[in-house]
Amino acid sequence: MKMWSGRFRQPLDPHFEEWQRSFPFDQKLLRYELAASRAHAQALKAAGIVTPAEFGLIVAALNEIGKTSEQQTGYLNDPEAEDVHHFVEKKLVALVGETGKKLHSGRSRNEQIATDLRLFVRDSVDDLRALLGNLLEALLDRAAEVKTVVMPAYTHLQRAEPVLTSHWLLAYFEMFFRDGERLLDCRERANECPLGSGAVTGATLPLDRELVSRALGFTRPTANSMDATSDRDFALELVNTLAVLGVHLSRWAEEFILFATQEYAFITLPEAYSTGSSAMPQKQNPDALELIRGKSARIIGNQVSLLTAIKGLPLAYNKDMQETQEPLFEAAATAGHCLKVAAGFMRQVKFNQQRMKTACESGFMNAMAAATYLARRGVPFRQAHEVVARAVQKCVLQDCELEQLSLDELREFSPAFEADVYKQLTVENVLACHDVPGGTAAHRVEQALKTAREKLATMQEAHGTHA
Secondary structure, three states, rough: OOOOOHHHOOOOHHHHHOOOOOOOHHHHHHEEEEHHHHHHHHHHHHOOOOOHHHHHHHHHHHHHHHHHHHHHOOOOOOOOOOOOHHHHHHHHHHHHHHHHHHHHOOOOOHHHHHHHOOOOHHHHHHHHHHHHHHHHHHHHHHHHHOOOOOEEEHHHHOOEEEEEEHHHHHHHHHHHHHHHHHHHHHHHHHHHHHOOOOOOOOOOOOHHHHHHHHHOOOOEEEOOOHHHHHHHHHHHHHHHHHHHHHHHHHHHHHHHHHHOOOOOOEEOOOOOOOEEEOOOOOEEEEEHHHHHHHHHHHEEEEHHHHHHHHHHOOOOOOOOHHHHHHHHHHHHHHHHHHHHHHHHHHHHHHEEEHHHHOOOOOOOOOHHHHHHHHHHHHOHHHHHHHHHHHHHHHHHHHHOHHOOOOOOHHHOOEEEOOHHHHHHHOHHHHOOOOOOOOOHHHHHHHHHHHHHHHHHHHHHHHHHOOO
């Protein structure tokens, strides 16, 4: 029997009945539905709606449903259950009879699904932050390992200046760390309890909403019943955050894909995260990275689906909101898989250090250092820029590097050049001249690594308080 069938004289069209069911996917929420039901039962007992004995029966039955669902294959194969709420009520009544029907007193499925989804978002954030922490730790470990290794930095995909490889990896650390902060921010706003909101205007029984909220670990009850039953901002915020995370993962993957090509050859792909070609025996393809890059599009698609499903809905609950669940579930699952693969890849990838250093020794990557040298000797930087640019033109014609020009040749462009300029044009000194907080000078990167370790430890401690 449906939870709402008393009003109707005719059965549902069979195709529509099957099509409108959400249990095939919202069964993922079973443990949250059981937790919320236990908390609601507490409120019913406190309000005198169920006796202590009935409360004991209901909670024991709810626990049994959870235990059986974990142990018995096929337990959730219920073709009649309309949704997870209907499933739990059916099983509860089967276990404790009429007493089970009391559990729905003073509540609505509208507030139940809002509560279950908030609990799902809260747990998803905790799980994703743990996975993100693993990736951040892998980035820091590898950055420490290649602390003094140099590589080209690029703008417009053209070689720009030398940079410490550790500094490059720390750039991704900062990206992903911001994602972790956004997830935590999302969790804090999601952590309010809708139970007691009823279908739209609040519960019809004197339920202790603070009691229920505390029982489920929420910070507070929601402030408005209409908002609580129709709000999906918490789902949007999580998927929005995951879309940004997906973009960051995609950028990271794209750069490693480029650097794995024979044209760059800065890295060697780990075989555990690569595949071959069915036609070309020599191939080692970066499929793990390409899938991360591709699956970021799926997360962005989930974000668009959520936004579009909600954008035209009047207050309060509408059945359209059923369509917000699968994009939420899929975005969280996809992001989790991507983070696991990214962390594993990051720990195994090999950096081809000599190739990276060699790439820094050509292409005039010391040109800005040369201009800086002139600026420190009193030449206005705009003029110094023009001087070095003309010297580069001469090098292009002579097929040589700046440091290969003689001092007399350099002085053709500016008398401010002295013999000590050549020392400033070495890769080591080009790196050292970027001696500002956030720069790639070696001691600045050393400090940045230490600070990043401290930030990660703080993040992991915060995760521990929520686990």
